[in-house]
Amino acid sequence: MVTRDRKRAADELVARRESSRDDALARLEATAATPSFIRPTAPLGAVASSYLDALLARDRRRAVRTIRDAVDAGAPIKDIYAHVLEPCQHELGRRWQLRQLSIAGEHYCTAITQMILSQLYPLVVSADRSGRRLVATAVDGNLHEIGARFVADYFEMAGWDTFYLGASTPAEHLIQEVVQRRADVLAISAALDDQLASVRQVVTAARRDDRCRDVIVLVGGQPFCMVDDLWRQVGADGSAPNAERAVHTAEQLLAARSA
Ligand code: B12
The missing domain is CATH 3.40.50.280 (Cobalamin-binding domain)
Incomplete structure (x- = not known):
C-alpha cells in the first residue's frame, strides 16, 4: 500500500516536473522570439550598446566611463535611465533566459547598474521642490x-x-x-x-x-x-x-x- 502511494506520488512529481519543463521551454522559445532590447537607432542607442558591451565584458571601469562620458556630453539623466540603463537591464533578462548569460553574470551587471544609479543620484535631486x-x-x-x-x-x-x-x-x-x-x-x-x-x-x-x-x-x-x-x-x-x-x-x- 505504502509502496503504491509512493509510486503514485513519484509519478505525479515526474509529471509535474515534465510539465514545468515544458512551460519553461515554451517561455524560452517565446523569449528567443523577442528581439533585443538594444536598438542602435533608438535615442542613446550607441551609448546603450557600449554600456551593454562593457557589462558583458565584465569591465566595470569602462561601464562607468561610458555613462560618465554620456552625462558630460549633455545627455539628460532621464534619458540615461530610460534609454540606457532600463533597456540594458531588460536585455540582461532576455539573455539570462536564453542561457547566454549566467546568474553570476546577471548579478555582476546588475550590481554595476545599481552603483551607477548611486553615482547619478546627486544629479537626480531637483532644485524645485513641490512639497509632495x-x-x-x-x-x-x-x-x-x-x-x-x-x-x-x-x-x-x-x-x-x-x-x-x-x-x-x-x-x-x-x-x-x-x-x-x-x-x-x-x-x-x-x-x-x-x-x-x-x-x-x-x-x-x-x-x-x-x-x-x-x-x-x-x-x-x-x-x-x-x-x-x-x-x-x-x-x-x-x-x-x-x-x-x-x-x-x-x-x-x-x-x-x-x-
Ligand atoms: C536583475 C533581475 C533580477 C535580480 C534583481 C536584483 C535587484 N537587486 O533588483 C534577481 C537576481 C534578484 C532576480 C531574481 C529573480 N528573477 Co529576475 N530579473 C532581473 C532583470 C534581469 C532586470 C530587472 C531590472 O533591473 N529591470 C529594470 C527596471 C528599470 O525595469 P522594470 O523593473 O521593468 O521597471 C520599469 C517598469 O516596469 C515600471 N515599474 C516598475 N515598478 C513600478 C511601480 C510603479 C508603481 C509604477 C507605476 C511603475 C513601475 O517602471 C520601471 C521604470 O521605467 C529582469 C529582466 C526584466 N525584463 O526586467 C529579470 C526578470 C524580472 N526576472 C525574472 C525571474 C523569473 C526571476 C526569478 C524567479 C528567477 C529565479 N528562478 O530565481 C527570481 C525571482 C526573485 C524574486 N522573489 O523576486 C523574469 C520574470 C518573468 C516573469 N514576469 O514571469 C525576468 C523578466 C527575466 C526574464 N526574462 O525571464 N532577478
Whole structure:
C-alpha cells in the first residue's frame, strides 16, 4: 500500500516536473522570439550598446566611463535611465533566459547598474521642490528593486520628496512608513505574477487604515504591463508602464482629487 502511494506520488512529481519543463521551454522559445532590447537607432542607442558591451565584458571601469562620458556630453539623466540603463537591464533578462548569460553574470551587471544609479543620484535631486511626498518599494517577496528605484528617482526629479525602501517590504511595515512620512502617493512594484497577492495585501491594508484615506496607491512592474486593467483588479488607484508616466499619472490623480 505504502509502496503504491509512493509510486503514485513519484509519478505525479515526474509529471509535474515534465510539465514545468515544458512551460519553461515554451517561455524560452517565446523569449528567443523577442528581439533585443538594444536598438542602435533608438535615442542613446550607441551609448546603450557600449554600456551593454562593457557589462558583458565584465569591465566595470569602462561601464562607468561610458555613462560618465554620456552625462558630460549633455545627455539628460532621464534619458540615461530610460534609454540606457532600463533597456540594458531588460536585455540582461532576455539573455539570462536564453542561457547566454549566467546568474553570476546577471548579478555582476546588475550590481554595476545599481552603483551607477548611486553615482547619478546627486544629479537626480531637483532644485524645485513641490512639497509632495512619495513612498516607493518592491512588495513583500519581490527582490527586484530597480523598477521602484527608477520610479522614486523620477518623482525626485519632478521635485517630490521621496522615500525609497528597496526590495521586499512587508505590508504592515510599509503602511507604517506611509503614515509616518505623510506620503501623498505609495508606489509599489511587482515583477512576477505570484507577487500579486502581496500587492493586493498592501492595497487592502491601506484601504482599511483611516490614516491612509487620502493616499494614492500606484502599482506597476511586469505583470501590470501585460494586462491592461490589472491595477484595477488589485484595487489600486492607477498604474503606469514606466517611471516617466508614473509621475504624470500621480499628478493627474492628485489634480483630479483636489478639483
Ligand atoms: C536583475 C533581475 C533580477 C535580480 C534583481 C536584483 C535587484 N537587486 O533588483 C534577481 C537576481 C534578484 C532576480 C531574481 C529573480 N528573477 Co529576475 N530579473 C532581473 C532583470 C534581469 C532586470 C530587472 C531590472 O533591473 N529591470 C529594470 C527596471 C528599470 O525595469 P522594470 O523593473 O521593468 O521597471 C520599469 C517598469 O516596469 C515600471 N515599474 C516598475 N515598478 C513600478 C511601480 C510603479 C508603481 C509604477 C507605476 C511603475 C513601475 O517602471 C520601471 C521604470 O521605467 C529582469 C529582466 C526584466 N525584463 O526586467 C529579470 C526578470 C524580472 N526576472 C525574472 C525571474 C523569473 C526571476 C526569478 C524567479 C528567477 C529565479 N528562478 O530565481 C527570481 C525571482 C526573485 C524574486 N522573489 O523576486 C523574469 C520574470 C518573468 C516573469 N514576469 O514571469 C525576468 C523578466 C527575466 C526574464 N526574462 O525571464 N532577478
